[in-house]
Amino acid sequence: xxxxxxxxxxxxxxxxxxxxxxxxxxxxxxxxxxxxxxxxxxxxxxxxxxxxxxxxxxxxxxxxxxxxxxxxxxxxxxxxxxxxxxxxxxxxxxxxxxxxxxxxxxxxxxxxxxxxxxxxxxxxxxxxxxxxxxxxxxxxxxxxxxxxxxxxxxxxxxxxxxxxxxxxxxxxxxxxxxxxxxxxxxxxxxxxxxxxxxxxxxxxxxxxxxxxxxxxxxxxxxxxxxxxxxxxxxxxxxxxxxxxxxxxxxxxxxxxxxxxxxxxxxxxxxxxxxxxxxxxxxxxxxxxxxxxxxxxxxxxxxxxxxxxxxxxxxxxxxxxxx
Amino acid sequence: xxxxxxxxxxxxxxxxxxxxxxxxxxxxxxxxxxxxxxxxxxxxxxxxxxxxxxxxxxxxxxxxxxxxxxxxxxxxxxxxxxxxxxxxxxxxxxxxxxxxxxxxxxxxxxxxxxxxxxxxxxxxxxxxxxxxxxxxxxxxxxxxxxxxxxxxxxxxxxxxxxxxxxxxxxxxxxxxxxxxxxxxxxxxxxxxxxxxxxxxxxxxxxxxxxxxxxxxxxxx
Numbered sequence: 159x160x161x162x163x164x165x166x167x168x169x170x171x172x173x174x175x176x177x178x179x180x181x182x183x184x185x186x187x188x189x190x191x192x193x194x195x196x197x198x199x200x201x202x203x204x205x206x207x208x209x210x211x212x213x214x215x216x217x218x219x220x221x222x223x224x225x226x227x228x229x230x231x232x233x234x235x236x237x238x239x240x241x242x243x244x245x246x247x248x249x250x251x252x253x254x255x256x257x258x259x260x261x262x263x264x265x266x267x268x269x270x271x272x273x274x275x276x277x278x279x280x281x282x283x284x285x286x287x288x289x290x291x292x293x294x295x296x297x298x299x300x301x302x303x304x305x306x307x308x309x310x311x312x313x314x315x316x317x318x319x320x321x322x323x324x325x326x327x328x329x330x331x332x333x334x335x336x337x338x339x340x341x342x343x344x345x346x347x348x349x350x351x352x353x354x355x356x357x358x359x360x361x362x363x364x365x366x367x368x369x370x371x372x373x374x375x376x377x378x379x380x381x382x383x384x385x386x387x388x389x390x391x392x393x394x395x396x397x398x399x400x401x402x403x404x405x406x407x408x409x410x411x412x413x414x415x416x417x418x419x420x421x422x423x424x425x426x427x428x429x430x431x432x433x434x435x436x437x438x439x440x441x442x443x444x445x446x447x448x449x450x451x452x453x454x455x456x457x458x459x460x461x462x463x464x465x466x467x468x469x470x471x472x473x474x475x476x477x478x479x480x
Numbered sequence: 481x482x483x484x485x486x487x488x489x490x491x492x493x494x495x496x497x498x499x500x501x502x503x504x505x506x507x508x509x510x511x512x513x514x515x516x517x518x519x520x521x522x523x524x525x526x527x528x529x530x531x532x533x534x535x536x537x538x539x540x541x542x543x544x545x546x547x548x549x550x551x552x553x554x555x556x557x558x559x560x561x562x563x564x565x566x567x568x569x570x571x572x573x574x575x576x577x578x579x580x581x582x583x584x585x586x587x588x589x590x591x592x593x594x595x596x597x598x599x600x601x602x603x604x605x606x607x608x609x610x611x612x613x614x615x616x617x618x619x620x621x622x623x624x625x626x627x628x629x630x631x632x633x634x635x636x637x638x639x640x641x642x643x644x645x646x647x648x649x650x651x652x653x654x655x656x657x658x659x660x661x662x663x664x665x666x667x668x669x670x671x672x673x674x675x676x677x678x679x680x681x682x683x684x685x686x687x688x689x690x691x692x693x694x695x696x697x698x699x700x
Contacts, residue, residue, distance in 0.1 A: 450516075
């Protein structure tokens with residue numbers, strides 16, 4: 159069966175979960191093929207995300223997947239902090255599709271042997287897209303569980319051969335007020351900037367997403383390329399990346415520049431370190447189809463439940479380096 | 481008068497009724513009427529209406545002075561009570577829907593987080609005003625009633641501050657309310673100064689007339 163045939167199966171024929179999982183795998187492969195139009199996959203009505211996902215023990219222990227109930231597609235794509243499109247949660251999804259994601263180029267530079275300006279397709283060429291189900295914890299005290307499509311960040315960065323001087327990686331979001339109406343207001347010092355220490359960036363959990371729920375990434379979720387560092391608060395997952403730079407010194411980040419006392423460089427999810435405005439001990443999970451009105455808060459876990467990153471911070475005072 | 485008050489009651493209850501209807505549909509059908517995070521939406525909306533009614537109550541005196549419509553004062557008590565009503569629902573939603581099983585966390589939050597400290601203080605200060613809003617209490621307290629109810633100015637400031645401090649970085653919306661409050665309180669300051677100035681050059685009775693200008697105005 160060719161890829162195209164597989165994609166033409168009507169949703170009604172997809173009855174069991176294994177078929178759906180297989181379809182998602184195909185869609186993942188499909189999403190990575192730049193020459194094919196993506197409209198085909200968004201036209202077919204996507205089946206609702208299964209409430210239970212088949213997760214192997216290896217996937218679970220690596221943190222790449224979780225059995226926790228998924229956030230609904232509608233919620234993950236209608237409740238977004240992406241101030242470039244407005245500061246209301248619904249603004250980014252309601253902004254008319256102003257963002258032009260094609261063509262999209264990413265400038266990679268700084269302390270590396272092979273800098274360059276690459277199209278998104280070239281940047282990701284040769285990498286097999288995979289699906290990862292990550293928890294997303296917002297500093298505001300809510301969380302989601304989202305199946306993303308994309309590639310691990312480390313191998314992508316290694317292609318540029320960072321030198322020994324590359325201690326950090328800085329990321330920059332597109333800053334075009336025409337495509338991003340929210341930029342007209344100086345809510346933050348645009349364009350949005352984020353950064354990771356190089357060892358954080360090379361950690362297997364650090365991920366570059368190009369899609370979610372088997373579909374291309376919508377504008378409001380950071381199309382066409384966003385960062386995911388699931389053990390950190392959501393705002394570290396910089397969206398619509400246009401620049402990646404290897405640097406020697408800790409780069410300034412947008413939220414730190416705005417409120418240094420509230421937003422640290424590391425911003426690891428940590429129930430023991432409160433944000434001045436929100437307790438980080440518990441969170442409201444936005445997931446599943448059960449009533450969200452009467453859902454219990456759940457305790458927040460250190461590193462958002464990804465203990466495998468703890469060694470990155472061995473010997474560091476996480477209260478000081480929040 | 482009864483008809484006018486009924487209309488105001490109906491209008492004032494509309495946001496609560498609309499929200500109640502949406503909460504009901506969300507709980508029954510799991511609809512998206514309140515968005516992805518209904519708890520946050522409920523809290524936010526109730527808080528906003530509390531603030532709006534507070535501003536409306538504070539607008540009564542300046543409006544009366546500007547328009548000469550003494551009848552407006554008859555709506556001040558209900559507007560103030562609706563501010564208390566929405567503030568109480570706002571606080572209840574925070575305790576009962578947001579914190580839920582962790583409601584005891586409220587004590588830590590009040591102590592630690594300035595915006596919650598300030599918001600809770602505003603609600604606490606509204607409490608005696610709501611209790612003493614009855615005619616019986618007005619008579620019993622006499623001159624002290626007006627003194628006590630001057631607390632509403634502080635409540636206004638605290639409520640706006642509560643909103644301002646909880647916003648991460650886009651302060652446009654709280655700034656709008658801060659602007660409205662500044663006009664409403666600024667008007668009173670200006671009137672007082674103006675009245676005092678006038679009082680010095682003419683007779684002291686003018687300043688008292690400034691408080692109830694229409695009663696005497698109608699008699700002339």
